[in-house]
């Protein structure tokens with residue numbers, strides 16, 4: 191037998207391959223789906239003996255097509271962010287749950303990725319597969335998937351740490367790009383029903399940031415650092431065996447920025463906000479169900495905690511606010527009462543222990559990364575058990591406007607860093623209590639002709655008016671040292687119980703007596 195020449199061998203192999211490709215093309219073109227699947231199956235098996243590469247597919251829909259695969263979505267986000275610089279064909283679309291334009295690889299595009307010395311290939315692909323419609327005829331349906339290919343010598347690295355890296359980075363990117371939401375709880379008697387969930391939501395688009403918050407720079411820095419440290423402490427919390435959550439108590443007079451700070455916190459950490467209206471919650475069981483429905487990376491807020499609950503579990507009416515001169519405050523109280531009545535359940539039976547369980551009971555650990563924020567105007571009314579450290583880890587007092595705070599507002603509203611009238615304002619603000627909300631209102635131009643000078647003069651006028659009113663009150667009633675001292679002492683007593691204060695030795699002495 192004549193030995194086969196090299197050139198002949200190549201010719202034979204080439205023509206075999208060409209015939210195979212030709213047969214395969216005919217099968218693909220003319221054969222029914224079942225026959226195609228049969229040939230595909232056996233071709234893959236034969237190839238598997240010689241082919242040194244491994245493939246992993248990530249299909250968009252699994253099984254019933256009702257739910258998009260989490261893994262597919264994570265791969266899509268990962269590749270969108272990491273390959274947008276090297277892929278030549280990209281798809282741009284507004285993500286379903288996203289605020290930004292999202293770039294992903296276009297169909298049949300192929301990119302490479304390197305991980306710890308291993309090279310992998312990603313291809314975005316699709317197949318048409320038949321599905322039976324309810325009308326009982328077959329339809330071709332598009333099924334998209336990503337295919338990951340790598341050499342079998344990297345099997346452990348890729349199936350282990352690389353895929354873990356892709357999933358976690360992909361999820362992180364999706365969270366960053368998502369449209370954030372502001373949730374509020376619907377009254378319990380309405381759920382579960384068609385389209386009525388426990389929490390209803392709107393898109394959260396509050397513009398407040400820590401930059402626009404009027405408060406002392408050190409205090410602001412301290413809060414920002416605390417929040418960022420918390421958000422990066424997943425491993426730390428796991429190590430010390432504590433649920434990854436943190437409680438904040440924001441207290442201070444109306445209009446000092448408690449609600450604004452919650453929005454700034456949510457914007458800083460890119461969290462969702464769950465505004466829990468306790469007056470619409472029937473009992474502790476309902477409260478627990480609401481908690482379980484909240485997601486990770488969120489802030490659960492209970493505003494005006496002092497008028498939501500008392501120790502007996504009965505609701506208090508905020509009588510002082512109802513008789514307030516401020517129409518807005520009245521409105522808030524009336525709205526809260528209306529929500530309760532709407533609930534149709536009469537008085538709510540959420541108890542203090544139910545709320546404590548909500549904050550740090552066993553259920554509170556589900557779902558991960560969460561902040562719980564309470565706000566109140568009357569910190570002294572709260573039960574110390576509710577706000578002790580471990581439950582409300584950080585107590586933040588938001589108080590009347592200081593000169594530092596005023597400078598932030600002047601910069602926000604008037605784009606002013608300095609002005610000749612600042613000295614007068616500095617002197618007045620040190621003596622007169624004015625909330626940042628009132629300062630902001632005065633700095634707001636009232637007509638297109640109002641310039642910075644006019645706005646600052648308005649503020650000075652308001653401060654001087656307030657000073658004159660205070661002086662007149664003092665002249666008519668005289669000082670009331672007992673009341674003032676008592677109030678101050680009460681406040682400090684409370685703070686001392688919670689370990690907040692130090693320094694003022696006289697007051698400490700008075701308390702100890």
Ligand SMILES: Nc1ncnc2c1ncn2[C@@H]1O[C@H](COP(=O)(O)OP(=O)(O)OP(=O)(O)O)[C@@H](O)[C@H]1O
Pocket residue numbers: 402403404405442443444445446447448449450451566567626627628630
């Ligand atoms: N510290 C602040 N920095 C910047 N703006 C502030 C600040 N405090 C109040 N404001 C302004 O005043 C408005 C009212 O403030 P906010 O609703 O945050 O007060 P609050 O403390 O939550 O009041 P309440 O106790 O009545 O709920 C805000 O819309 C904001 O513009």
Ligand SMILES: [Mg+2]
Pocket residue numbers: 448449450493565
């Ligand atoms: Mg508020």
